[in-house]
Amino acid sequence: MNQKAKIVLIGAGNVATHLGLAYKSAGYEIIQVWSKTIESARRLAKQLGVVPLTDIGKLSKDADVYVIAVKDDAVSLIVKKLALKEKLIIHTSGTVPMLLLKTASKNYGVIYPLQTFSKNRKIDFSTVPLCVEANDKNTEKRVVALARAISKNVYVISSEKRKALHLAAVFACNFSNHMYAVAEKIIKKQKLPFALLIPLIEETAAKIKTGSPVKMQTGPAIRGDKVVIKEHLRMLAGDTKAKKIYELISESIKT
């Protein structure tokens, strides 16, 4: 197709917002934004210059591509309500199998952006790894082209591998962020600024570009510094959860 595909965006959360803005920047026409709540639909529709929608029965039939970017457990509920025949339907979830889309159209695929999105942070979408999959070779070409229009990091990856990637991302992103949160709690108790930890956090993340994280491991657990570990556990005595996390991760680092 020489002409750029017309897109309907189903969802208005963080992923939908960043994806919608990326396609708008790439010159694609987004013709509709659906969301369960009118506030979210309006907020994103305004940014994209289109009409918001909350009645899924009134989805436009004029689009070429229907992108579902909602919470994982909401994808199947939405798919059940769609009958798009031969239109291309895409979901953006890490965990939902591609085959779930089968009942909604003959042509279906996945574009899973391996990134963490927040509403108020700009992302350079061109660097976001996009994991794509499609029901056949012809659809795959279309999905890859759509993905390449907004990112230079496009990988064809099966549902099974995508699911493993999503699990890895939970550790690398969600859980490391929680480690920052526990650190913040400890620091705030001492009335010290969290900003003190920023150079350390940045360097820890930057290091992995030069070598495997296993080789980059530092700290009392990998050194086997029992005196420090014992003292840290004593200091955490008042916070059962943080103490358990300290014990379990130290144990896991050692082995």
Next chain:
Amino acid sequence: MNQKAKIVLIGAGNVATHLGLAYKSAGYEIIQVWSKTIESARRLAKQLGVVPLTDIGKLSKDADVYVIAVKDDAVSLIVKKLALKEKLIIHTSGTVPMLLLKTASKNYGVIYPLQTFSKNRKIDFSTVPLCVEANDKNTEKRVVALARAISKNVYVISSEKRKALHLAAVFACNFSNHMYAVAEKIIKKQKLPFALLIPLIEETAAKIKTGSPVKMQTGPAIRGDKVVIKEHLRMLAGDTKAKKIYELISESIKT
């Protein structure tokens, strides 16, 4: 003092190396490098253009400042062997109390760099937060001046608060790095490149500059996405430790 202090460096590990190079760059004269093993002493001494030393009894008496940068549990062993009278003695540990230095000299202090150091990575030392402490106001002036010579982020912080900072750093750095390591293990099983996760890890670390990590939390645990969590735990069934970590951190994120 108008003339720059002469420094003896006790230790030749990651912290000693980065500190030594920073002082050399700042125009200080390092007159000796001691290490337990001749290989380490030689390696660093060569970089600094000085003579290596392994006999602690032969430490030069001509220096103004003696900087101990060894493993936490080795600090006290070294201090016991030193009798520096009025020379300034400094340790660089996060956890060791400043008072431990008392037996070695009348003038003592701490310069704790809140950063993770690897031998083969260059660090912009001017941005490393240095937590300093000293036995009296006069010594504090000297220690602060020494710290400011290599970093623009210098904070006077008590032994007690420094210890809490070190504990926070274990979570923010060592434990988040272990989360990367678990993620790598999952990814490698699928024969996918770890590099796929780098943009995600960088963005997760960069985000905390714009807000508290608690507010930045994303993922299945904070969304309460039980279906995904259940599936992830099923996928981790073969890795007891990773599964326990997943359960414990998800639980901790929720509350």
